[in-house]
Amino acid sequence: MTVKIEQKIINVEVLEHATASNGAEIIQMHEKVERPEVLLGATYKLKTPLSPHALYVTLNDIVLNLGTAHELRRPFEVFINSKNMDHFQWIVALTRIISAVFRKGGDVTFLVDELRSVFDPRGGYLKKGGKYMPSLVAEIGDVIEGHLRAIGMLDTAPDPTRSAGIEAARAAYAARHAATSENESDFPATATICAHCQTKAVVSLENCMTCLNCGDSKCG
Numbered sequence: 001m002t003v004k005i006e007q008k009i010i011n012v013e014v015l016e017h018a019t020a021s022n023g024a025e026i027i028q029m030h031e032k033v034e035r036p037e038v039l040l041g042a043t044y045k046l047k048t049p050l051s052p053h054a055l056y057v058t059l060n061d062i063v064l065n066l067g068t069a070h071e072l073r074r075p076f077e078v079f080i081n082s083k084n085m086d087h088f089q090w091i092v093a094l095t096r097i098i099s100a101v102f103r104k105g106g107d108v109t110f111l112v113d114e115l116r117s118v119f120d121p122r123g124g125y126l127k128k129g130g131k132y133m134p135s136l137v138a139e140i141g142d143v144i145e146g147h148l149r150a151i152g153m154l155d156t157a158p159d160p161t162r163s164a165g166i167e168a169a170r171a172a173y174a175a176r177h178a179a180t181s182e183n184e185s186d187f188p189a190t191a192t193i194c195a196h197c198q199t200k201a202v203v204s205l206e207n208c209m210t211c212l213n214c215g216d217s218k219c220g
Contacts, residue, residue: 027064029074029105036062039076042150044143049125050136053083057140059147073151075102080140087136094137098144109154115141129186130200130213132193187212 027033041060048055062076077099080091101108120135133139148154187201194202194211201213208219 026070029062029064029072029103031103031105033062033064033103033105035076040073042147044147046136046139046143048133048136048139051082051084051086055080055082055084055136055140057143059144061151074105074153075108075144075148075151077102078144094140109148112141112145112148112154115144126200130191132198132200134198 039060039062041058043056043058046055046057058079058081059075060077060079061073064070064072064074078095080095082091098111101111116134116138118135118137118141120137124132124134124138126132127139133142145154187199188203190203191200191212192202192209193200194214194216196216197211197214199211199213202209202211202216204210208217210217210219
């Protein structure tokens with residue numbers, strides 16, 4: 001059916017509700033959803049070389065359409081706590097902004113890339129396992145990414161073709177080099193940082209720089 005628009009369009013509004021096949025209303029996340037008395041959540045501990053005290057990142061989620069086939073778990077708010085008060089002002093500002101974006105709804109996964117692209121002018125640091133963090137803000141983004149994967153907002157299934165390539169690269173490297181027990185990382189001590197996944201896992205494999213973590217290769 002074609003509808004002719006006779007008047008000038010002056011405003012556009014995204015529908016916040018949809019209807020299931022049985023006529024029940026499907027609620028999507030939006031800023032008018034009221035906060036329940038109790039929220040599900042998880043707290044993540046961050047221990048960085050930038051501070052003698054750990055940071056604790058708490059992400060609380062709201063469950064929409066509970067008990068139906070359209071049940072959704074979406075992030076609602078974030079809190080960051082620490083004994084170290086050096087970063088208090090910007091941490092409070094960051095948590096309020098992130099929480100506001102969560103409550104707006106829609107695709108909030110862009111926050112991960114935005115936070116992980118923040119670089120500390122004093123330099124970053126390596127986490128245990130060899131993953132490079134360009135800043136504390138980037139590690140907070142890393143925590144949010146893991147949480148979004150846990151609640152199903154980001155895909156957790158690895159690409160089978162890419163996974164096979166990574167395993168092949170690791171096997172080829174292991175066949176030529178013996179792992180050292182002194183290395184705390186999962187990758188060789190001589191590895192360099194990968195520009196793609198920020199992990200200290202790039203080695204020379206058949207004269208080609210290859211990442212043993214994500215499979216990124218300079219030879220394609």
